[in-house]
Amino acid sequence: MLLTGPNGAGKSTLLRVLAGLRKPDSGQLLWHGESVFADRALHASQVAYLGHQDALKPGLTVTENLALFARAGQGDMQAALEAMDLLPLANLPARLLSAGQKRRTALARVLLANAPLWLLDEPSLGLDANAITLLGHALAAHRQQGGLVIATTHVPLPLTNVQPLALPGAGDSAADTFYQQEEDA
């Protein structure tokens, strides 16, 4: 599913709610019929989340940054690094990486999570054409195995057969209600 909408429409907020990081202002969030907020740790193991920030420690190498998450998801580090073309960079500290290389490392973490649901917040941010192709391959492989992807984007992603969901902008009435609720909360 592809989430689109103008800046401030609530795309990222929706992703954070789906990840179980934020409680919805109203309504329920169900996963396989169970409330997500009943056991957030269990839901977290079903989710791979890529936020705006790459969440890398500048002092650690690419492999060290990912090691904890490889352990959590029992993912294959070598395969994830290879899928994002990070093998030559594996032992470089993250502070030496460019913005696109950091994004690829963050995407490798998504692969390592081994989760059925991917929540990607503008995954192609800062990626070059080659890396976007790699991202397309990763997304296709994940969907091939029956995985779900919910991504926000402002630019076309290399995806076929997607279900778009356009969130209304801040000027629309639905969003006004949303912000009203935000202020009330």
Place this chain on the structure above:
Amino acid sequence: MIGLFWAIVGRDLRLALRHGADTMGAILFFIVTATLFPLALGPSPELLRHMAPGIIWVCALLAALLPLDRLFGAELEDGSLDQLLLLGVPAALVALAKITAHWLTTGIPLLLAAVPLATMLGLPASALPVLLAGLFLGSVVLSLIGGMGASIVLGARRGGVLLPLLTLPLATPALIFGAAAIDAASTGLPWQPDLELLAAFVAGALPLCPLAAGAGLRAAAE
């Protein structure tokens, strides 16, 4: 789950090693502040020996506070907090792992640094084991309460100012019993009751503080 706990601790230890200056900062602060006291109070050995337990405890308390605002603050800023909360372990366990790392990188070095400081201030050698046992328990309390405080002020503006105001009053019982135990030991009085009370404080804080800290982390991530 236990494996992941130690993996988070290991990651934090590795980070502490890479940023050695930040880690050493608290210890150097401890040593420098404690050495200021003889300069300010005058070189009377009797006075210094009498004040040594209090000086060491207060300085250790303040030094342990120094790295606390970065404990979770750095994770929140670079987005790592979200990823830690999505590891699939309870937030309280993530908090406990970070608190354990804080204790290993701040509490243990403070213990080691306390020995030469105590000798410098003229504390009798017979009181040293009590000092170390007290500081051992006390540093655990400081890490637990400090971690809880740090997660509660996480995301607040001026959190660095709020943190000591929130943490120091809660840590006063540890300070009282810890310093009293050393005092008792150096004057030959029974010191066990003080340490037992300190241990009871640890036993209370150990299950409660990580729970509060976990809730603080969840709230900060929202």
